Amino acid sequence: MAAPTFHELTVRAVEPLTDDSAAVTFDVPDDLRELFAFAPGESLTLRRVVDGVEHRRSYSICAPAGAAPRIGVREVPGGMFSSWLIREVAPGETIEVAAPAGGFRADPASPGRHLCIAAGSGITPMLSIAASVLANPESSVTMLYGNRETTSVMFAEELSDLKDLHGPRFDLVHVLSREPRDVELFSGRLDADRLRRLLTLKVPLPAVDHVWLCGPLGLVEDARALLAELGVPAEKVHFELFFVDAPPPQLRHADRVVEGVTSDVTVVLDGRATTTPMPRATTLLDSAQAVRSDLPFACKGGVCGTCRAKVVEGEVEMVRNYALEPDEVEQQFVLTCQSYPVSDTVTVDFDA
Numbered sequence: 001m002a003a004p005t006f007h008e009l010t011v012r013a014v015e016p017l018t019d020d021s022a023a024v025t026f027d028v029p030d031d032l033r034e035l036f037a038f039a040p041g042e043s044l045t046l047r048r049v050v051d052g053v054e055h056r057r058s059y060s061i062c063a064p065a066g067a068a069p070r071i072g073v074r075e076v077p078g079g080m081f082s083s084w085l086i087r088e089v090a091p092g093e094t095i096e097v098a099a100p101a102g103g104f105r106a107d108p109a110s111p112g113r114h115l116c117i118a119a120g121s122g123i124t125p126m127l128s129i130a131a132s133v134l135a136n137p138e139s140s141v142t143m144l145y146g147n148r149e150t151t152s153v154m155f156a157e158e159l160s161d162l163k164d165l166h167g168p169r170f171d172l173v174h175v176l177s178r179e180p181r182d183v184e185l186f187s188g189r190l191d192a193d194r195l196r197r198l199l200t201l202k203v204p205l206p207a208v209d210h211v212w213l214c215g216p217l218g219l220v221e222d223a224r225a226l227l228a229e230l231g232v233p234a235e236k237v238h239f240e241l242f243f244v245d246a247p248p249p250q251l252r253h254a255d256r257v258v259e260g261v262t263s264d265v266t267v268v269l270d271g272r273a274t275t276t277p278m279p280r281a282t283t284l285l286d287s288a289q290a291v292r293s294d295l296p297f298a299c300k301g302g303v304c305g306t307c308r309a310k311v312v313e314g315e316v317e318m319v320r321n322y323a324l325e326p327d328e329v330e331q332q333f334v335l336t337c338q339s340y341p342v343s344d345t346v347t348v349d350f351d352a
Contacts, residue, residue, distance in 0.1 A: 072124035111138030112209035122215030146190030314346035
């Protein structure tokens with residue numbers, strides 16, 4: 001995977017959504033318009049330098065296909081990026097942004113029945129997907145959206161507008177965990193039991209062409225297991241995670257990861273190979289960035305897949321993976337932000 005190229009985009013608007021979230025819209029100059037054309041579900045990676053250190057974050061696009069790129073941001077307490085975007089950035093300022101990317105993509109041109117299951121800020125890519133596919137008169141969407149209470153619902157008005165515009169083709173169900181609803185089924189956490197009842201009563205699963213999942217790890221894992229149990233083929237289920245609360249598992253080779261022990265790691269990117277000794281207690285990505293500042297990365301949490309590379313020599317240990325498909329892992333692809341060198345020599349190819 002080639003390192004992303006960043007472009008300075010001007011902020012057109014910063015719109016408050018809730019007390020702790022906002023939508024940020026960018027203007028794209030004519031010469032970059034084709035580059036920044038996006039598919040619904042894709043994300044933008046933003047870059048900023050603070051005290052000489054480069055930081056990146058990936059945010060899903062919430063706009064329908066063909067519109068100006070717009071991201072939804074929910075504030076993380078103490079977040080270097082989210083607080084800055086919501087509280088400090090103003091229209092007219094410029095931010096470094098890479099072209100849209102990601103494998104979580106819907107095709108609006110293909111008619112179909114879509115099921116969207118989201119919680120919290122997981123609604124961001126779902127709004128883009130729903131608005132885009134509903135532009136096709138032969139498509140329909142059922143959306144199950146979980147939140148704590150009414151005041152924490154991101155894009156509430158826009159979802160309501162979509163419902164008004166598309167009527168029966170858009171079935172929207174809000175589930176609130178801390179606010180009573182008239183219907184008991186819609187009151188409480190969007191957990192496995194509630195999902196089972198909702199899917200049984202509200203969704204004709206055999207007729208669904210695509211299922212889209214986005215939210216916390218627990219919700220996504222519960223939904224995937226339940227859908228498999230209910231007979232939905234895995235190829236119909238697409239998911240994306242914004243973050244993972246749990247700490248990564250311990251290295252299985254912990255006895256070999258001791259201070260001072262290194263591996264000779266070769267990194268291949270854009271046809272250029274760089275070899276350097278790297279500590280076995282540090283991830284491939286973190287170590288390699290000291291000698292290759294052009295390496296691709298975004299979340300560093302094993303979620304986005306931006307740092308994907310193929311192990312072509314040696315052995316590494318990947319402790320977390322929420323981005324690679326099983327067949328990619330079988331082909332020796334790893335997430336370098338979650339992988340540690342184990343053998344004396346290792347070669348990873350970002351161009352593979």
